[in-house]
Protein backbone atom coordinates (compact mmCIF):
# COMPACT_ATOMS: atom_id res chain seq x y z
CA UNK A 355 0.00 0.00 0.00
CA UNK A 356 2.87 2.34 0.89
CA UNK A 357 4.33 1.59 -2.57
CA UNK A 358 1.01 2.49 -4.23
CA UNK A 359 0.77 5.69 -2.17
CA UNK A 360 4.37 6.59 -2.99
CA UNK A 361 3.62 6.16 -6.69
CA UNK A 362 0.75 8.65 -6.28
CA UNK A 363 2.43 11.10 -3.92
CA UNK A 364 6.14 10.92 -4.67
CA UNK A 365 8.43 11.56 -1.68
CA UNK A 366 5.83 13.39 0.47
CA UNK A 367 4.84 10.15 2.12
CA UNK A 368 8.49 9.50 3.06
CA UNK A 369 8.54 12.55 5.37
CA UNK A 370 5.37 11.40 7.16
CA UNK A 371 6.80 7.90 7.33
CA UNK A 372 10.08 9.16 8.81
CA UNK A 373 8.27 11.16 11.50
CA UNK A 374 6.16 8.09 12.33
CA UNK A 375 9.27 5.90 12.68
CA UNK A 376 11.13 8.45 14.83
CA UNK A 377 8.04 8.95 17.03
CA UNK A 378 7.69 5.19 17.47
CA UNK A 379 11.37 4.81 18.41
CA UNK A 380 11.08 7.68 20.91
CA UNK A 381 7.96 6.06 22.35
CA UNK A 382 9.89 2.79 22.72
CA UNK A 383 12.77 4.62 24.43
CA UNK A 384 10.36 6.34 26.83
CA UNK A 385 8.82 2.98 27.72
CA UNK A 386 12.22 1.40 28.34
CA UNK A 387 13.35 4.28 30.55
CA UNK A 388 10.76 3.05 33.05
CA UNK A 389 13.10 0.12 33.86
CA UNK A 390 16.03 2.11 35.33
CA UNK A 391 13.56 4.52 36.96
CA UNK A 392 11.72 1.70 38.75
CA UNK A 393 15.03 0.04 39.61
CA UNK A 394 16.25 3.27 41.18
CA UNK A 395 13.01 3.90 43.02
CA UNK A 396 13.19 0.45 44.63
CA UNK A 397 16.91 0.83 45.36
CA UNK A 398 18.33 4.33 45.70
CA UNK A 399 15.61 6.85 44.73
CA UNK A 400 18.07 9.69 44.14
CA UNK A 401 19.58 7.67 41.26
CA UNK A 402 16.27 8.08 39.48
CA UNK A 403 16.82 11.77 38.66
CA UNK A 404 19.04 11.40 35.57
CA UNK A 405 16.69 8.77 34.21
CA UNK A 406 13.69 10.95 34.94
CA UNK A 407 15.49 13.75 33.10
CA UNK A 408 16.07 11.41 30.15
CA UNK A 409 12.40 10.39 30.27
CA UNK A 410 11.42 14.06 30.27
CA UNK A 411 13.62 14.78 27.24
CA UNK A 412 12.37 11.66 25.42
CA UNK A 413 8.77 12.63 26.29
CA UNK A 414 9.22 16.19 24.96
CA UNK A 415 10.99 14.93 21.83
CA UNK A 416 8.23 12.37 21.29
CA UNK A 417 5.59 15.11 21.69
CA UNK A 418 7.32 17.38 19.18
CA UNK A 419 7.91 14.63 16.62
CA UNK A 420 4.39 13.27 17.14
CA UNK A 421 2.95 16.75 16.54
CA UNK A 422 5.09 17.36 13.44
CA UNK A 423 4.28 13.83 12.23
CA UNK A 424 0.54 14.37 12.73
CA UNK A 425 0.77 17.62 10.74
CA UNK A 426 2.77 15.87 8.01
CA UNK A 427 0.21 13.03 7.99
CA UNK A 428 -2.68 15.50 7.59
CA UNK A 429 -0.73 17.34 4.89
CA UNK A 430 -0.12 14.11 3.02
CA UNK A 431 -3.78 13.09 3.51
CA UNK A 432 -4.99 16.48 2.18
CA UNK A 433 -2.48 16.33 -0.67
CA UNK A 434 -3.60 12.81 -1.46
CA UNK A 435 -7.23 13.94 -1.57
CA UNK A 436 -6.36 16.70 -4.05
CA UNK A 437 -4.02 14.46 -6.07
CA UNK A 438 -6.60 11.68 -6.34
CA UNK A 439 -9.37 14.08 -7.36
CA UNK A 440 -7.09 15.63 -10.00
CA UNK A 441 -5.77 12.32 -11.25
CA UNK A 442 -9.26 10.83 -11.45
CA UNK A 443 -10.59 13.98 -13.14
CA UNK A 444 -7.71 14.10 -15.63
CA UNK A 445 -8.00 10.42 -16.38
CA UNK A 446 -11.76 10.52 -16.81
CA UNK A 447 -11.36 13.25 -19.38
CA UNK A 448 -9.31 10.90 -21.60
CA UNK A 449 -11.36 7.74 -21.07
CA UNK A 450 -13.59 6.67 -23.96
CA UNK A 451 -17.12 8.07 -23.50
CA UNK A 452 -18.39 4.49 -23.73
CA UNK A 453 -16.65 3.80 -20.41
CA UNK A 454 -19.25 5.91 -18.60
CA UNK A 455 -22.09 3.43 -18.17
CA UNK A 456 -24.67 4.29 -15.47
CA UNK A 457 -23.18 1.60 -13.21
CA UNK A 458 -19.66 3.04 -13.63
CA UNK A 459 -20.88 6.58 -13.02
CA UNK A 460 -22.52 5.39 -9.78
CA UNK A 461 -19.33 3.62 -8.76
CA UNK A 462 -17.17 6.64 -9.54
CA UNK A 463 -19.42 8.99 -7.60
CA UNK A 464 -19.12 6.76 -4.52
CA UNK A 465 -15.39 6.52 -5.14
CA UNK A 466 -14.71 10.26 -5.39
CA UNK A 467 -16.71 10.94 -2.24
CA UNK A 468 -16.33 8.10 0.28
CA UNK A 469 -13.57 6.09 -1.43
CA UNK A 470 -11.04 8.90 -1.82
CA UNK A 471 -11.72 10.03 1.78
CA UNK A 472 -10.98 6.47 2.88
CA UNK A 473 -7.66 6.51 1.03
CA UNK A 474 -6.71 9.92 2.46
CA UNK A 475 -7.47 8.53 5.91
CA UNK A 476 -4.51 6.13 5.60
CA UNK A 477 -1.65 8.67 5.86
CA UNK A 478 -3.66 11.02 8.11
CA UNK A 479 -4.84 8.53 10.75
CA UNK A 480 -3.52 5.03 10.12
CA UNK A 481 0.12 5.40 9.17
CA UNK A 482 1.42 6.45 12.59
CA UNK A 483 -0.34 3.79 14.71
CA UNK A 484 0.59 1.09 12.21
CA UNK A 485 4.25 2.09 12.14
CA UNK A 486 4.13 2.31 15.92
CA UNK A 487 2.69 -1.22 16.12
CA UNK A 488 5.89 -2.61 14.64
CA UNK A 489 8.61 -0.12 15.50
CA UNK A 490 7.73 0.55 19.15
CA UNK A 491 7.73 -3.15 20.20
CA UNK A 492 10.94 -3.71 18.20
CA UNK A 493 12.61 -0.80 20.02
CA UNK A 494 11.32 -2.04 23.36
CA UNK A 495 12.69 -5.55 22.79
CA UNK A 496 16.06 -4.25 21.57
CA UNK A 497 16.54 -1.90 24.51
CA UNK A 498 15.11 -4.38 26.98
CA UNK A 499 18.04 -6.61 26.06
CA UNK A 500 20.36 -3.97 27.58
CA UNK A 501 18.72 -4.60 30.96
CA UNK A 502 17.91 -8.30 30.75
CA UNK A 503 18.55 -10.26 27.60
CA UNK A 504 16.61 -13.31 28.85
CA UNK A 505 13.34 -11.41 29.24
CA UNK A 506 13.98 -9.65 25.92
CA UNK A 507 14.48 -13.00 24.21
CA UNK A 508 11.37 -14.47 25.85
CA UNK A 509 9.32 -11.47 24.69
CA UNK A 510 10.80 -11.73 21.21
CA UNK A 511 9.94 -15.44 21.08
CA UNK A 512 6.24 -14.57 21.44
CA UNK A 513 6.37 -12.21 18.42
CA UNK A 514 5.98 -14.85 15.66
CA UNK A 515 2.97 -16.36 17.43
CA UNK A 516 1.36 -12.94 17.83
CA UNK A 517 2.12 -12.07 14.19
CA UNK A 518 0.74 -15.40 12.96
CA UNK A 519 -2.51 -15.09 14.88
CA UNK A 520 -2.83 -11.45 13.75
CA UNK A 521 -2.40 -12.51 10.12
CA UNK A 522 -4.84 -15.43 10.51
CA UNK A 523 -7.54 -13.36 12.21
CA UNK A 524 -7.05 -10.66 9.52
CA UNK A 525 -7.59 -13.24 6.79
CA UNK A 526 -10.75 -14.56 8.42
CA UNK A 527 -12.17 -11.04 8.74
CA UNK A 528 -11.16 -10.20 5.18
CA UNK A 529 -12.85 -13.30 3.76
CA UNK A 530 -15.99 -12.75 5.78
CA UNK A 531 -16.02 -9.05 4.88
CA UNK A 532 -16.01 -9.68 1.14
CA UNK A 533 -19.57 -11.02 1.29
CA UNK A 534 -20.70 -8.21 3.59
CA UNK A 535 -19.27 -5.48 1.37
CA UNK A 536 -21.02 -6.88 -1.74
CA UNK A 537 -24.30 -7.41 0.13
CA UNK A 538 -24.18 -3.88 1.60
CA UNK A 539 -23.49 -2.33 -1.82
CA UNK A 540 -26.40 -4.27 -3.32
CA UNK A 541 -28.73 -3.29 -0.49
CA UNK A 542 -27.78 0.40 -0.95
CA UNK A 543 -28.48 0.17 -4.69
CA UNK A 544 -31.89 -1.41 -4.00
CA UNK A 545 -32.81 1.29 -1.47
CA UNK A 546 -31.95 3.97 -4.03
CA UNK A 547 -34.00 2.12 -6.68
CA UNK A 548 -36.84 1.82 -4.17
CA UNK A 549 -36.80 5.59 -3.65
CA UNK A 550 -36.44 6.39 -7.35
CA UNK A 551 -39.18 4.06 -8.52
CA UNK A 552 -41.87 4.88 -5.97
CA UNK A 553 -44.51 5.71 -8.63
CA UNK A 554 -44.14 2.29 -10.29
CA UNK A 555 -43.88 0.37 -7.02
CA UNK A 556 -46.87 2.17 -5.49
CA UNK A 557 -49.02 1.73 -8.56
CA UNK A 558 -48.32 -2.00 -8.44
CA UNK A 559 -49.01 -2.19 -4.70
CA UNK A 560 -45.45 -3.24 -3.88
CA UNK A 561 -44.86 -0.65 -1.22
CA UNK A 562 -47.67 -2.01 1.01
CA UNK A 563 -46.75 -5.65 0.58
CA UNK A 564 -43.04 -4.87 0.59
CA UNK A 565 -40.88 -4.92 -2.51
CA UNK A 566 -39.53 -8.46 -2.64
CA UNK A 567 -36.26 -7.41 -4.32
CA UNK A 568 -35.43 -4.90 -1.58
CA UNK A 569 -36.51 -7.30 1.17
CA UNK A 570 -34.26 -9.99 -0.29
CA UNK A 571 -31.30 -7.59 -0.51
CA UNK A 572 -31.78 -6.47 3.10
CA UNK A 573 -32.15 -10.09 4.27
CA UNK A 574 -28.93 -10.98 2.44
CA UNK A 575 -27.17 -8.03 4.08
CA UNK A 576 -28.36 -9.19 7.53
CA UNK A 577 -27.26 -12.79 6.84
CA UNK A 578 -23.85 -11.68 5.62
CA UNK A 579 -23.51 -9.47 8.71
CA UNK A 580 -24.23 -12.51 10.92
CA UNK A 581 -21.81 -14.63 8.93
CA UNK A 582 -19.16 -11.94 9.41
CA UNK A 583 -19.58 -12.14 13.16
CA UNK A 584 -19.58 -15.96 13.23
CA UNK A 585 -16.54 -16.20 10.96
CA UNK A 586 -14.53 -13.25 12.23
CA UNK A 587 -15.05 -13.57 16.00
CA UNK A 588 -13.03 -16.81 16.42
CA UNK A 589 -10.02 -15.10 14.83
CA UNK A 590 -10.35 -12.04 17.02
CA UNK A 591 -10.81 -14.16 20.14
CA UNK A 592 -7.80 -16.27 19.21
CA UNK A 593 -5.69 -13.15 18.70
CA UNK A 594 -6.76 -11.81 22.12
CA UNK A 595 -5.97 -15.17 23.75
CA UNK A 596 -2.55 -15.42 22.08
CA UNK A 597 -1.58 -11.91 23.19
CA UNK A 598 -2.72 -12.64 26.76
CA UNK A 599 -0.94 -15.99 26.77
CA UNK A 600 2.25 -14.39 25.47
CA UNK A 601 2.07 -11.81 28.23
CA UNK A 602 1.37 -14.54 30.81
CA UNK A 603 4.30 -16.62 29.51
CA UNK A 604 6.71 -13.67 29.88
CA UNK A 605 5.25 -13.03 33.34
CA UNK A 606 5.79 -16.68 34.37
CA UNK A 607 9.28 -16.69 32.94
CA UNK A 608 10.15 -13.49 34.81
CA UNK A 609 8.69 -14.87 38.03
CA UNK A 610 10.69 -18.07 37.53
CA UNK A 611 13.88 -16.02 37.15
CA UNK A 612 12.98 -13.90 40.18
CA UNK A 613 12.24 -16.97 42.33
CA UNK A 614 15.57 -18.46 41.26
CA UNK A 615 17.20 -15.25 42.43
CA UNK A 616 18.70 -14.21 39.10
CA UNK A 617 16.26 -11.30 38.66
CA UNK A 618 15.55 -8.69 41.30
CA UNK A 619 11.92 -7.90 42.17
CA UNK A 620 12.16 -4.26 40.97
CA UNK A 621 13.63 -5.52 37.68
CA UNK A 622 10.84 -8.05 37.35
CA UNK A 623 8.25 -5.36 37.97
CA UNK A 624 9.87 -2.96 35.51
CA UNK A 625 10.26 -5.59 32.82
CA UNK A 626 6.66 -6.68 33.23
CA UNK A 627 5.52 -3.09 32.83
CA UNK A 628 7.59 -3.06 29.63
CA UNK A 629 6.14 -6.32 28.38
CA UNK A 630 2.65 -4.87 28.90
CA UNK A 631 3.70 -1.80 26.87
CA UNK A 632 5.05 -4.13 24.21
CA UNK A 633 1.58 -5.48 23.44
CA UNK A 634 -0.26 -2.14 23.61
CA UNK A 635 0.65 -0.80 20.12
CA UNK A 636 -0.12 -4.25 18.65
CA UNK A 637 -3.62 -4.06 20.12
CA UNK A 638 -4.11 -0.65 18.59
CA UNK A 639 -3.00 -1.92 15.17
CA UNK A 640 -5.47 -4.80 15.40
CA UNK A 641 -8.26 -2.27 15.96
CA UNK A 642 -7.15 -0.38 12.86
CA UNK A 643 -7.13 -3.48 10.66
CA UNK A 644 -10.69 -2.86 9.38
CA UNK A 645 -10.04 0.80 8.53
CA UNK A 646 -6.81 -0.15 6.79
CA UNK A 647 -8.58 -2.74 4.66
CA UNK A 648 -11.22 -0.20 3.70
CA UNK A 649 -8.48 2.24 2.67
CA UNK A 650 -6.66 -0.41 0.72
CA UNK A 651 -9.88 -1.53 -1.02
CA UNK A 652 -10.68 2.07 -1.96
CA UNK A 653 -7.11 2.63 -3.17
CA UNK A 654 -7.37 -0.47 -5.37
CA UNK A 655 -10.65 0.77 -6.84
CA UNK A 656 -9.06 4.18 -7.54
CA UNK A 657 -6.15 2.36 -9.16
CA UNK A 658 -8.58 0.32 -11.32
CA UNK A 659 -10.07 3.55 -12.68
CA UNK A 660 -6.62 5.06 -13.25
CA UNK A 661 -5.53 1.85 -15.01
CA UNK A 662 -8.52 1.84 -17.41
CA UNK A 663 -6.98 2.40 -20.82
CA UNK A 664 -7.51 5.92 -22.17
CA UNK A 665 -8.79 6.55 -25.66
CA UNK A 666 -5.69 6.18 -27.90
CA UNK A 667 -4.75 9.48 -29.54
CA UNK A 668 -3.00 9.63 -32.93
CA UNK A 669 0.64 10.72 -32.99
CA UNK A 670 0.11 12.76 -36.17
CA UNK A 671 -3.53 13.84 -36.16
CA UNK A 672 -5.32 14.60 -39.40
CA UNK A 673 -7.79 17.47 -39.55
CA UNK A 674 -11.24 16.69 -40.96
CA UNK A 675 -11.82 18.32 -44.33
CA UNK A 676 -15.46 17.61 -45.20
CA UNK A 677 -18.77 17.42 -43.34
CA UNK A 678 -19.84 13.87 -44.19
CA UNK A 679 -19.87 10.62 -42.21
CA UNK A 680 -18.96 7.20 -43.60
CA UNK A 681 -19.16 3.76 -42.02
CA UNK A 682 -17.13 1.22 -43.92
CA UNK A 683 -17.73 -2.46 -43.18
CA UNK A 684 -17.99 -1.70 -39.45
CA UNK A 685 -18.25 -4.54 -36.97
CA UNK A 686 -18.45 -3.94 -33.24
CA UNK A 687 -19.53 -5.80 -30.10
CA UNK A 688 -19.59 -4.78 -26.44
CA UNK A 689 -18.49 -8.07 -24.91
CA UNK A 690 -17.18 -10.02 -27.83
CA UNK A 691 -20.48 -10.79 -29.56
CA UNK A 692 -21.10 -8.37 -32.45
CA UNK A 693 -24.10 -6.02 -32.26
CA UNK A 694 -23.06 -4.08 -35.40
CA UNK A 695 -22.21 -6.43 -38.24
CA UNK A 696 -20.46 -5.27 -41.40
CA UNK A 697 -22.32 -1.95 -41.65
CA UNK A 698 -21.43 0.31 -44.58
CA UNK A 699 -23.23 3.60 -45.10
CA UNK A 700 -22.52 7.10 -46.27
CA UNK A 701 -24.12 10.24 -44.84
CA UNK A 702 -23.38 13.02 -47.36
CA UNK A 703 -22.59 16.53 -46.14
CA UNK A 704 -25.65 18.68 -45.31
CA UNK A 705 -28.07 15.79 -45.69
CA UNK A 706 -30.26 14.00 -43.22
CA UNK A 707 -30.04 10.28 -42.56
CA UNK A 708 -32.61 8.58 -40.36
CA UNK A 709 -31.56 5.38 -38.62
CA UNK A 710 -34.64 3.21 -38.15
CA UNK A 711 -35.02 -0.29 -36.78
CA UNK A 712 -36.43 -2.46 -34.05
CA UNK A 713 -35.24 -2.06 -30.47
CA UNK A 714 -31.75 -3.51 -30.01
CA UNK A 715 -30.93 -3.41 -33.73
CA UNK A 716 -27.81 -1.29 -33.08
CA UNK A 717 -28.93 2.28 -33.92
CA UNK A 718 -27.56 3.87 -30.74
CA UNK A 719 -24.36 1.88 -31.02
CA UNK A 720 -23.79 3.20 -34.56
CA UNK A 721 -24.16 6.82 -33.44
CA UNK A 722 -21.82 6.17 -30.52
CA UNK A 723 -19.21 4.73 -32.87
CA UNK A 724 -19.41 7.94 -34.92
CA UNK A 725 -18.69 9.94 -31.76
CA UNK A 726 -15.95 7.43 -30.83
CA UNK A 727 -17.50 6.32 -27.56
CA UNK A 728 -15.82 3.04 -28.50
CA UNK A 729 -13.39 1.97 -31.22
CA UNK A 730 -14.68 -0.41 -33.89
CA UNK A 731 -13.56 -4.04 -33.87
CA UNK A 732 -13.05 -3.96 -37.63
CA UNK A 733 -13.78 -1.59 -40.51
CA UNK A 734 -13.64 2.18 -40.08
CA UNK A 735 -15.76 5.20 -39.21
CA UNK A 736 -14.80 8.40 -41.04
CA UNK A 737 -16.05 11.79 -39.90
CA UNK A 738 -15.19 14.71 -42.16
CA UNK A 739 -13.27 12.34 -44.42
CA UNK A 740 -10.87 11.19 -41.67
CA UNK A 741 -10.92 7.98 -39.63
CA UNK A 742 -12.05 8.96 -36.14
CA UNK A 743 -8.96 7.19 -34.75
CA UNK A 744 -6.69 9.49 -36.77
CA UNK A 745 -7.94 12.74 -35.22
CA UNK A 746 -7.76 14.04 -31.68
CA UNK A 747 -10.81 14.00 -29.41
CA UNK A 748 -10.94 17.83 -29.71
CA UNK A 749 -10.95 17.65 -33.50
CA UNK A 750 -13.70 15.02 -33.52
CA UNK A 751 -15.81 16.82 -30.94
CA UNK A 752 -15.33 20.06 -32.87
CA UNK A 753 -17.04 18.36 -35.82
CA UNK A 754 -19.97 16.93 -33.86
CA UNK A 755 -22.90 18.07 -31.78
CA UNK A 756 -24.52 15.29 -29.79
CA UNK A 757 -28.19 15.58 -28.90
CA UNK A 758 -29.13 12.50 -26.93
CA UNK A 759 -32.31 11.60 -25.09
CA UNK A 760 -30.91 11.68 -21.59
CA UNK A 761 -30.15 15.42 -21.55
CA UNK A 762 -28.39 16.51 -18.39
CA UNK A 763 -28.87 20.09 -17.27
CA UNK A 764 -26.75 21.54 -14.51
CA UNK A 765 -28.51 23.16 -11.57
CA UNK A 766 -28.05 26.61 -13.03
CA UNK A 767 -30.01 29.01 -15.22
CA UNK A 768 -31.09 27.88 -18.68
CA UNK A 769 -28.94 30.67 -20.11
CA UNK A 770 -25.79 29.24 -18.50
CA UNK A 771 -26.81 25.71 -19.44
CA UNK A 772 -26.95 26.73 -23.09
CA UNK A 773 -23.76 28.76 -22.94
CA UNK A 774 -21.93 25.65 -21.76
CA UNK A 775 -21.79 24.56 -25.42
CA UNK A 776 -19.64 27.56 -26.30
CA UNK A 777 -18.34 29.37 -23.20
CA UNK A 778 -16.95 32.26 -25.26
CA UNK A 779 -20.35 32.96 -26.92
CA UNK A 780 -21.78 36.45 -26.59
CA UNK A 781 -25.12 36.93 -24.78
CA UNK A 782 -26.72 37.75 -28.12
CA UNK A 783 -25.54 34.42 -29.59
CA UNK A 784 -26.98 32.51 -26.62
CA UNK A 785 -30.33 34.32 -26.94
CA UNK A 786 -30.37 33.65 -30.69
CA UNK A 787 -29.75 29.91 -30.21
CA UNK A 788 -32.41 29.81 -27.48
CA UNK A 789 -34.88 31.56 -29.77
CA UNK A 790 -34.18 29.19 -32.68
CA UNK A 791 -34.80 26.17 -30.42
CA UNK A 792 -37.95 27.86 -29.03
CA UNK A 793 -36.44 27.84 -25.55
CA UNK A 794 -37.56 31.46 -25.03
CA UNK A 795 -41.12 30.11 -24.77
CA UNK A 796 -40.05 27.94 -21.84
CA UNK A 797 -38.41 30.95 -20.22
CA UNK A 798 -41.63 32.96 -20.49
CA UNK A 799 -43.50 30.60 -18.18
CA UNK A 800 -40.72 30.22 -15.57
CA UNK A 801 -41.15 32.29 -12.37
CA UNK A 802 -37.81 34.13 -12.61
CA UNK A 803 -37.50 34.03 -16.39
CA UNK A 804 -33.89 33.67 -17.54
CA UNK A 805 -32.73 33.69 -13.90
CA UNK A 806 -34.66 30.53 -12.94
CA UNK A 807 -32.46 27.66 -11.91
CA UNK A 808 -33.55 24.37 -13.42
CA UNK A 809 -32.75 22.02 -10.50
CA UNK A 810 -30.21 19.21 -10.47
CA UNK A 811 -30.38 17.39 -13.82
CA UNK A 812 -32.99 19.89 -15.05
CA UNK A 813 -35.77 18.19 -13.09
CA UNK A 814 -38.05 21.24 -13.23
CA UNK A 815 -38.33 20.91 -17.03
CA UNK A 816 -40.23 18.30 -19.02
CA UNK A 817 -38.39 15.79 -21.24
CA UNK A 818 -39.32 17.70 -24.41
CA UNK A 819 -38.19 20.99 -22.85
CA UNK A 820 -34.86 19.51 -21.82
CA UNK A 821 -34.32 18.26 -25.36
CA UNK A 822 -35.04 21.77 -26.70
CA UNK A 823 -32.33 23.17 -24.37
CA UNK A 824 -30.00 20.48 -25.68
CA UNK A 825 -30.84 21.46 -29.27
CA UNK A 826 -30.16 25.12 -28.40
CA UNK A 827 -26.75 24.04 -27.13
CA UNK A 828 -26.06 22.27 -30.43
CA UNK A 829 -27.21 25.33 -32.43
CA UNK A 830 -24.87 27.52 -30.37
CA UNK A 831 -21.97 25.12 -30.74
CA UNK A 832 -22.51 25.23 -34.50
CA UNK A 833 -20.64 22.02 -35.32
CA UNK A 834 -21.18 20.90 -38.93
CA UNK A 835 -22.45 17.40 -38.06
CA UNK A 836 -25.29 16.64 -35.65
CA UNK A 837 -25.89 13.23 -34.10
CA UNK A 838 -29.37 13.06 -32.67
CA UNK A 839 -31.28 10.49 -30.68
CA UNK A 840 -34.84 11.62 -31.07
CA UNK A 841 -36.99 11.59 -27.93
CA UNK A 842 -39.10 8.43 -27.76
CA UNK A 843 -41.34 9.72 -24.99
CA UNK A 844 -44.73 10.96 -26.16
CA UNK A 845 -44.67 14.75 -26.30
CA UNK A 846 -47.67 17.02 -25.94
CA UNK A 847 -48.71 18.83 -29.11
CA UNK A 848 -47.01 22.09 -28.16
CA UNK A 849 -43.71 20.43 -27.29
CA UNK A 850 -43.89 18.21 -30.37
CA UNK A 851 -44.23 21.25 -32.63
CA UNK A 852 -41.52 23.15 -30.74
CA UNK A 853 -39.06 20.24 -30.93
CA UNK A 854 -39.79 19.87 -34.65
CA UNK A 855 -39.08 23.58 -35.25
CA UNK A 856 -35.97 23.42 -33.09
CA UNK A 857 -34.68 20.46 -35.08
CA UNK A 858 -35.40 22.23 -38.34
CA UNK A 859 -33.32 25.20 -37.14
CA UNK A 860 -30.56 22.87 -36.02
CA UNK A 861 -30.32 20.85 -39.20
CA UNK A 862 -30.45 23.64 -41.75
CA UNK A 863 -27.08 23.55 -43.48
CA UNK A 864 -25.82 20.79 -41.23
CA UNK A 865 -25.30 17.06 -41.65
CA UNK A 866 -27.69 15.08 -39.49
CA UNK A 867 -27.54 11.46 -38.39
CA UNK A 868 -30.72 10.83 -36.42
CA UNK A 869 -32.11 7.83 -34.62
CA UNK A 870 -35.65 8.50 -35.72
CA UNK A 871 -38.69 7.33 -33.83
CA UNK A 872 -41.30 9.59 -35.43
CA UNK A 873 -42.78 9.19 -38.83
CA UNK A 874 -42.63 12.98 -39.33
CA UNK A 875 -38.82 12.86 -38.99
CA UNK A 876 -38.45 9.84 -41.22
CA UNK A 877 -40.48 11.27 -44.11
CA UNK A 878 -38.24 14.36 -44.11
CA UNK A 879 -35.01 12.35 -44.25
CA UNK A 880 -32.94 12.32 -47.44
CA UNK A 881 -32.06 8.74 -46.65
CA UNK A 882 -33.50 6.13 -44.32
CA UNK A 883 -31.21 3.34 -43.16
CA UNK A 884 -33.14 0.35 -41.84
CA UNK A 885 -31.21 -1.74 -39.34
CA UNK A 886 -32.07 -5.24 -38.23
CA UNK A 887 -29.95 -7.25 -35.84
CA UNK A 888 -26.90 -5.07 -36.44
CA UNK A 889 -27.09 -5.15 -40.25
CA UNK A 890 -28.36 -2.64 -42.79
CA UNK A 891 -31.21 -4.43 -44.55
CA UNK A 892 -32.64 -1.52 -46.56
CA UNK A 893 -31.59 2.00 -47.60
CA UNK A 894 -33.56 4.66 -49.47
CA UNK A 895 -36.18 7.35 -49.03
CA UNK A 896 -39.11 6.49 -46.77
CA UNK A 897 -41.75 6.40 -49.56
CA UNK A 898 -39.48 4.25 -51.76
CA UNK A 899 -38.95 1.78 -48.98
CA UNK A 900 -42.66 1.67 -48.14
CA UNK A 901 -43.45 1.04 -51.80
CA UNK A 902 -40.87 -1.71 -51.89
CA UNK A 903 -42.88 -3.39 -49.12
CA UNK A 904 -41.11 -6.08 -47.11
CA UNK A 905 -39.91 -5.74 -43.55
CA UNK A 906 -39.54 -1.94 -43.54
CA UNK A 907 -43.19 -1.47 -44.50
CA UNK A 908 -44.18 -4.10 -41.92
CA UNK A 909 -42.10 -2.28 -39.30
CA UNK A 910 -44.08 0.96 -39.72
CA UNK A 911 -47.36 -0.92 -39.86
CA UNK A 912 -46.44 -2.54 -36.54
CA UNK A 913 -45.27 0.77 -35.09
CA UNK A 914 -48.64 2.43 -35.56
Ligand SMILES: Nc1ncnc2c1ncn2[C@@H]1O[C@H](COP(=O)(O)OP(=O)(O)OP(=O)(O)O)[C@@H](O)[C@H]1O
Nearest residue numbers: 455688689693711712713714715716717718719720
Ligand atom coordinates in the same frame (compact mmCIF):
# COMPACT_ATOMS: atom_id res chain seq x y z
N1 LIG B 1 -23.11 -0.75 -22.91
C1 LIG B 1 -23.54 -1.91 -23.41
N2 LIG B 1 -23.01 -3.07 -23.00
C2 LIG B 1 -23.41 -4.25 -23.49
N3 LIG B 1 -24.36 -4.40 -24.43
C3 LIG B 1 -24.94 -3.28 -24.89
C4 LIG B 1 -24.58 -1.99 -24.42
N4 LIG B 1 -25.32 -1.06 -25.05
C5 LIG B 1 -26.13 -1.74 -25.90
N5 LIG B 1 -25.90 -3.07 -25.81
C6 LIG B 1 -26.55 -4.13 -26.59
O1 LIG B 1 -26.27 -3.89 -27.97
C7 LIG B 1 -27.40 -4.15 -28.78
C8 LIG B 1 -27.72 -2.92 -29.62
O2 LIG B 1 -28.12 -1.91 -28.74
P1 LIG B 1 -28.47 -0.44 -29.23
O3 LIG B 1 -28.74 0.37 -28.01
O4 LIG B 1 -27.41 0.04 -30.15
O5 LIG B 1 -29.79 -0.71 -30.04
P2 LIG B 1 -30.90 0.33 -30.48
O6 LIG B 1 -31.29 -0.10 -31.85
O7 LIG B 1 -30.44 1.73 -30.31
O8 LIG B 1 -32.07 0.01 -29.45
P3 LIG B 1 -33.18 1.00 -28.85
O9 LIG B 1 -34.02 1.48 -30.00
O10 LIG B 1 -33.96 0.11 -27.93
O11 LIG B 1 -32.47 2.09 -28.14
C9 LIG B 1 -28.52 -4.56 -27.84
O12 LIG B 1 -28.59 -5.96 -27.85
C10 LIG B 1 -28.07 -4.05 -26.48
O13 LIG B 1 -28.54 -4.89 -25.46
